[in-house]
Amino acid sequence: MSAASDPVKRRPGSERRLILRAPRAVAAMVACAVAATAIPTPAAAQRMPLIRDAEIEQVLRDYTRPILKAAGLTQQNIKVIIINDRAFNAFVMDGRRIFVNAGALMESQTPNQIIGVLAHETGHIAGGHLAKLRTELSNASTIAIITMLLGLGAVAAGARSSQVGGNPAAVAIAAPSAMIQRSLLAYQRQHEEQADRAGVKFLTETGQSARGMVETFKRFSDQQLFAAQGADPYLMSHPMPRERIAALQEIGRTQYWDKKDPPELQLRHDMMRAKLSGFLDQPGVVARRYPLSDQSLPARYARAISTYKHSDLRQALAQIEALIQAQPNNPYFYELKGQVLLESGRAAEAVPPLRRAVAGAPNPLLIQVMLAQALIATNDKKAADDAIGYLRQALVADPDIADGYAQLAKAYGQKGxxxxxxxxxxxxxxxxxxxxxxxxxxMRAKERLPVGSPGWVKADDIASFRPPTEGGRRQ
Structure with a gap:
C-alpha cells in the first residue's frame, strides 16, 4: 500500500497507501447490490471519501478477474473503487467501476462472501442495467459520481425529515441530481433478480461457491426485514428480503456449494481486513479485535499499523521489521516501512524499502507515486528526474491518481x-x-509552453473545459 492520510488531519501524500478523507462517506442509494443507507451532507463531497491502496486493490483485482472473464467483460477494464464508509454496501454507477465500501470488505469473513457481492454487481453491468446512466456517466470522474451520490443523499435525508422544501441546499442539489435520481430509481426489482442469477452463473462457471453471496444477502435481509414490514413490494427497487433469499438459496446450491476458499486467498483476505482495521479503527478496537495473544500474521499487521498511527514510531518500526522477517518477499511490508519513514520526515531512509516494494509488487503504481514523493522530499535535483519517470509511468496507467499529478508538479518545480x-x-x-x-x-501553463506542443495541447484542453453545469459541452 501507499501512505495513509489521517481521517481528521491529512498526512502528507494522501493518495498512496490508504486515502482516508472523510469520517463518514457514501453509502449507495437504490442502485446498490446490498441496500441503501444514510449518506452525509454535501460538505463531505469536498473530502473525497476514497481509499487507494496497492495491496487491497490487487486483492480485489484477483477476486474480480475470473468473474469478469466469465461475464465476457475482460476488455472493459472494470475497476473496483473502495469507499471509506463503514456500512456494508456495494453498487455500480456505470460500466467501468464497481464501488464497494470498506465496511463490506471488513465485515466479509471470507473471500467468497465479497466475491459473491462483486459477482452480483458484475451481473448488473453484464445485463445492461446501466444503459440509462452510461451516456452521462461513462466519462464522469470518480469524484463527480461520489459528489452526485452525496447530493442525492442530502435530498433523501431531507425528504425523510420532511424538510426538503424548506432546505435551500437540498433544493439546489435536487435539480442537477434529477436525472441521476431517475436513473437510479429505474433499477427495477427484476434487475436485482437478474443480477443475482447472473452472479451465481459467473461463480459456477469459475468453480466458486454461491454460499458467500447467500450468506451476505441473508445478513443484509435480516437487517432490512423490519424496514420492509408493511412496505408495498411494487414501490421497492429491490425484491422483498424473504423472496430474494429464498430464490438465491434455490439457484445457489450448485455442485460448488461446499467448496472453500484456498488457504492462501483466505490469508490475503484476512490481511486486507487487518490493514483496514489498523488504519481505520481506534487503538482500543484494534486491541480487542487483534489481542496480543493472537500472533497470526494479520493480527501483527493490524497492530503494527495501529501502533504507528497512534503510538510509538520506534515500536512500530520494530513490529514492521518482524513482519519482514516473517515474509521477506512481501512487498507490502516494505511499502509500510517506507510509508512510516516518509511520513516521519525520514525521506532518504524511505527510498530503499519503497524501491524494494516497487520491484516486488505485481501492480506497483500507487507505490511508485509514494517512492516518487520520497525522492522529491530528499531535495535532490537528480532524484527529481527519477521521480518524474516513476510518476509519468504511473499516471499513464492510472490517470485517477490525483496525488501523482501534485507530486509531478513538485518534481518539475525542483527542476525549475x-x-x-x-x-x-x-x-x-x-x-x-x-x-x-x-x-x-x-492558462498559465499555455503561456509558457510552445504553441502546438503536446503539453500545450493538454493545457488547452483543460483551459477550455466547461462542466455541464456551466453550460459547456463535455470535453
Missing part, C-alpha cells in the same frame, strides 16, 4: 520547469474536481 509544473498542477486540480483552479493553472 515552471511550465510543466503548472500543467501538472492543473491536472492535479482536475483530478480533484476543482475545475476552476485547473483552468487558471492551465
Amino acid at each position: 520547469d515552471i511550465a510543466q509544473a503548472d500543467l501538472a498542477a492543473a491536472q492535479a486540480a482536475m483530478a480533484r474536481g476543482d475545475t476552476r483552479t485547473a483552468r487558471q493553472l492551465a
Whole structure:
C-alpha cells in the first residue's frame, strides 16, 4: 500500500497507501447490490471519501478477474473503487467501476462472501442495467459520481425529515441530481433478480461457491426485514428480503456449494481486513479485535499499523521489521516501512524499502507515486528526474491518481520547469474536481509552453473545459 492520510488531519501524500478523507462517506442509494443507507451532507463531497491502496486493490483485482472473464467483460477494464464508509454496501454507477465500501470488505469473513457481492454487481453491468446512466456517466470522474451520490443523499435525508422544501441546499442539489435520481430509481426489482442469477452463473462457471453471496444477502435481509414490514413490494427497487433469499438459496446450491476458499486467498483476505482495521479503527478496537495473544500474521499487521498511527514510531518500526522477517518477499511490508519513514520526515531512509516494494509488487503504481514523493522530499535535483519517470509511468496507467499529478508538479518545480509544473498542477486540480483552479493553472501553463506542443495541447484542453453545469459541452 501507499501512505495513509489521517481521517481528521491529512498526512502528507494522501493518495498512496490508504486515502482516508472523510469520517463518514457514501453509502449507495437504490442502485446498490446490498441496500441503501444514510449518506452525509454535501460538505463531505469536498473530502473525497476514497481509499487507494496497492495491496487491497490487487486483492480485489484477483477476486474480480475470473468473474469478469466469465461475464465476457475482460476488455472493459472494470475497476473496483473502495469507499471509506463503514456500512456494508456495494453498487455500480456505470460500466467501468464497481464501488464497494470498506465496511463490506471488513465485515466479509471470507473471500467468497465479497466475491459473491462483486459477482452480483458484475451481473448488473453484464445485463445492461446501466444503459440509462452510461451516456452521462461513462466519462464522469470518480469524484463527480461520489459528489452526485452525496447530493442525492442530502435530498433523501431531507425528504425523510420532511424538510426538503424548506432546505435551500437540498433544493439546489435536487435539480442537477434529477436525472441521476431517475436513473437510479429505474433499477427495477427484476434487475436485482437478474443480477443475482447472473452472479451465481459467473461463480459456477469459475468453480466458486454461491454460499458467500447467500450468506451476505441473508445478513443484509435480516437487517432490512423490519424496514420492509408493511412496505408495498411494487414501490421497492429491490425484491422483498424473504423472496430474494429464498430464490438465491434455490439457484445457489450448485455442485460448488461446499467448496472453500484456498488457504492462501483466505490469508490475503484476512490481511486486507487487518490493514483496514489498523488504519481505520481506534487503538482500543484494534486491541480487542487483534489481542496480543493472537500472533497470526494479520493480527501483527493490524497492530503494527495501529501502533504507528497512534503510538510509538520506534515500536512500530520494530513490529514492521518482524513482519519482514516473517515474509521477506512481501512487498507490502516494505511499502509500510517506507510509508512510516516518509511520513516521519525520514525521506532518504524511505527510498530503499519503497524501491524494494516497487520491484516486488505485481501492480506497483500507487507505490511508485509514494517512492516518487520520497525522492522529491530528499531535495535532490537528480532524484527529481527519477521521480518524474516513476510518476509519468504511473499516471499513464492510472490517470485517477490525483496525488501523482501534485507530486509531478513538485518534481518539475525542483527542476525549475515552471511550465510543466503548472500543467501538472492543473491536472492535479482536475483530478480533484476543482475545475476552476485547473483552468487558471492551465492558462498559465499555455503561456509558457510552445504553441502546438503536446503539453500545450493538454493545457488547452483543460483551459477550455466547461462542466455541464456551466453550460459547456463535455470535453
